[in-house]
Amino acid sequence: SVLIYFLVIALCYLIGSIPTAYLVVKRIKGIDIRTVGSGNVGASNAARVLGKWGFIGVLFADAMKGFLPVMLLKALYGEDTLVLAGAVALVVGHSFTCFLKFKGGKGVATGLGIFLALAPFQLLIAAVIFGVMLAVFRMISLGSITAAAFLAAMVWFGTEWHYLRYMTLIIAVLVIWLHRGNIARIVRGEERKVGERTS
Numbered sequence: 232s233v234l235i236y237f238l239v240i241a242l243c244y245l246i247g248s249i250p251t252a253y254l255v256v257k258r259i260k261g262i263d264i265r266t267v268g269s270g271n272v273g274a275s276n277a278a279r280v281l282g283k284w285g286f287i288g289v290l291f292a293d294a295m296k297g298f299l300p301v302m303l304l305k306a307l308y309g310e311d312t313l314v315l316a317g318a319v320a321l322v323v324g325h326s327f328t329c330f331l332k333f334k335g336g337k338g339v340a341t342g343l344g345i346f347l348a349l350a351p352f353q354l355l356i357a358a359v360i361f362g363v364m365l366a367v368f369r370m371i372s373l374g375s376i377t378a379a380a381f382l383a384a385m386v387w388f389g390t391e392w393h394y395l396r397y398m399t400l401i402i403a404v405l406v407i408w409l410h411r412g413n414i415a416r417i418v419r420g421e422e423r424k425v426g427e428r429t430s
């Protein structure tokens with residue numbers, strides 16, 4: 232029913248909105264993550280302040296923010312459009328968080344979590360592509376953009392669940408759009424490489 236949709240979308244939006252990177256960096260370093268590095272409220276930028284463990288911790292928490300609710304929804308509703316609506320709301324919450332004036336992260340870690348629940352096989356391949364891109368070019372953003380594009384293509388041809396195809400395409404387009412600043416930096420040859428710390 233419409234009420235269930237409203238409740239699931241609202242709850243998922245709120246869960247997605249929890250700004251993990253902001254909270255962790257604030258707690259450990261006392262600074263606002265939006266004022267350092269890329270300014271992004273995500274694992275990659277947390278790593279620039281906190282190092283490897285900050286990256287792993289924020290990545291894991293943001294991925295779980297997507298994975299756990301979608302697993303629960305899937306267990307309750309199966310392959311229902313409601314599950315996809317919840318998943319989109321989780322990523323939208325992460326990237327347009329109501330707790331930070333609607334400017335959050337780029338949806339990569341949370342997207343990883345939702346697709347680990349919705350299309351684990353394709354996600355695994357996308358993760359390998361990410362790893363290869365990262366090893367070659369040393370830019371998280373380029374790895375994320377490439378992985379998002381490949382994931383959309385793989386899910387498009389790899390699932391019978393039609394709405395999952397469209398939904399994956401929409402998320403991939405959103406994630407790539409959120410990286411438009413990174414794309415401009417990559418083109419200029421100014422994108423940050425992994426391992427460079429800010430403060």
Ligand code: G3P
Nearest residue numbers: 269271273275276372375
């Ligand atoms: O998680 C987003 C990542 O792909 C790029 O982050 O901070 O380098 O813009 P950042």
